[in-house]
Amino acid sequence: MSEPIRELLKKNHMSITDSRLQILDLFYHAPGALAHADIEKKASDKIDRVTIYRTLQTFEEKGLIHTIPSADNSVKYALCKDHCAEGHHHDNHVHFVCEQCSKTICLEDVLVPEVKLPDGFEPHQSNMVVNGLCNDCRS
């Protein structure tokens, strides 16, 4: 399967393993961001919890995925589009979390706006999360 996924791993100097192929594949077919638990559930062959933690960590370090901050206490991950290099994320888009289905979606085209901070604060990076209803859940 999934020649392009193999290529992606190769390009980023990672060994090609079943777990990694499977997890990356999940991300490519997921409707939104995935939490550790989602992956544990959805993985067809069962992958060890620890392997999932380590794989996510590796993917993040290599710039394949990024974390999404959340108001509750859970970390979600989503694919980085295009431009993320190793150790250097360009994750400056707005994230949307549906209050109904709790799907988490990257709004790649909506950039986080600049804000003017009070004197003394030196901004480096901004995150913005919008909560509401997604298209599927309005009705």
Add this chain to the structure above:
Amino acid sequence: MSEPIRELLKKNHMSITDSRLQILDLFYHAPGALAHADIEKKASDKIDRVTIYRTLQTFEEKGLIHTIPSADNSVKYALCKDHCAEGHHHDNHVHFVCEQCSKTICLEDVLVPEVKLPDGFEPHQSNMVVNGLCNDCRS
């Protein structure tokens, strides 16, 4: 001590207890937002972990404090200024997290800007967190 704090509890229909007085007092004298662990450490009389959890939850439900989303996996709480009513937060200001001292500060005067979402998304609430250096840590 702290007649105004007692008043605040009374006004919100909460029993006045030592734990609550002490925790509220911590919030009023804290430089920024507090995590559960901070409270556990700073409380002069030792308060049971469980009590702290329950107190924070109660305060949040009553609109005295609000949670601040974070990129890592920790929840912090900060006082709501003025206008929060029971179950109805007006927590629409930007939060700042210092990368150095990891102090978390409510920028009450910086409102989260509106963003235009793609069709189909119905926004209800927005959160924005800016990371960088605070005044004390620049030098």
Add this chain to the structure above:
DNA sequence: TACAATTTTGCAATGACGTTGCAAATATTA
């Protein structure tokens, strides 16, 4: 002020979550 009713607290037990060390399994390189 004292008593009954309600609320809150602290302890114990439990479970979810995340990390680490290490040996076995797998992938890569030559």
Add this chain to the structure above:
DNA sequence: TAATATTTGCAACGTCATTGCAAAATTGTA
């Protein structure tokens, strides 16, 4: 194909958060 390097899975561990329940504290009322 063999040697080397990497990754995986298991076991053990520690932290964090939640729940039930009895004891303690607070509140409302007489």
